[in-house]
Amino acid sequence: MQDYKIEVKKRELSSKKSFVKELRNNGDIPGVYYSHDSKESLPFAVSEVVLNEALKSDSQVYKINVGSKARDVIIKSVQYHPISEKMIHIDLYGVKMDTMVTLKVPMLFIGQSIGVKEGGVLNQNLTEIEVTCLPNNIPQNIEIDITDLNIGDAIRLEQLKVGEGIELVGELDLLIASVTMPTKVEEIVEEVDSEMIEEETGEESTEDSESTEEGSA
Numbered sequence: 001m002q003d004y005k006i007e008v009k010k011r012e013l014s015s016k017k018s019f020v021k022e023l024r025n026n027g028d029i030p031g032v033y034y035s036h037d038s039k040e041s042l043p044f045a046v047s048e049v050v051l052n053e054a055l056k057s058d059s060q061v062y063k064i065n066v067g068s069k070a071r072d073v074i075i076k077s078v079q080y081h082p083i084s085e086k087m088i089h090i091d092l093y094g095v096k097m098d099t100m101v102t103l104k105v106p107m108l109f110i111g112q113s114i115g116v117k118e119g120g121v122l123n124q125n126l127t128e129i130e131v132t133c134l135p136n137n138i139p140q141n142i143e144i145d146i147t148d149l150n151i152g153d154a155i156r157l158e159q160l161k162v163g164e165g166i167e168l169v170g171e172l173d174l175l176i177a178s179v180t181m182p183t184k185v186e187e188i189v190e191e192v193d194s195e196m197i198e199e200e201t202g203e204e205s206t207e208d209s210e211s212t213e214e215g216s217a
């Protein structure tokens with residue numbers, strides 16, 4: 001895996017919203033680096049353009065210089081604005097290239113299920129899965145071929161195939177995806193409508209009956 005260097009700038013740690021807002025207005029994203037072997041954390045800022053380019057690369061491990069020291073890091077988490085969906089914060093986690101790490105990677109479903117072609121619905125229970133491996137073995141994603149899934153079939157953790165040196169974390173029967181029959185919403189609506197018509201007809205009959213009795217009286 002090719003090394004990818006991210007240029008970051010050390011910044012002051014501040015809880016003032018105006019300070020962080022000014023950073024973002026200048027095109028920078030605030031972040032924090034966390035060490036793998038201590039409680040050390042270092043605040044930094046990185047250009048949004050630089051960070052976007054890094055995320056588009058095939059790398060999972062990045063090199064940065066924080067505190068006048070070169071470090072290997074992985075992305076621990078990224079926070080996005082709930083409306084604009086722009087990045088607003090990033091956390092980086094330091095790693096040792098000869099030490100195993102545990103992290104979540106996205107799952108990529110490939111192929112078109114036989115069951116879906118026949119009218120079934122694909123249920124994706126998870127979008128990412130936890131793995132343990134050396135930093136250089138971190139996959140971009142875990143591919144899951146759903147081509148042979150019929151209606152009623154499911155894929156569980158024990159059925160997934162991953163590369164050498166990668167271990168999946170979780171219960172073996174963990175449900176990943178399944179194909180089921182679609183819910184018969186239309187039939188339920190029709191039944192409810194029929195019941196409402198009967199109730200309304202009953203109410204009208206009662207009112208007519210009462211009017212007839214009053215006229216007779």
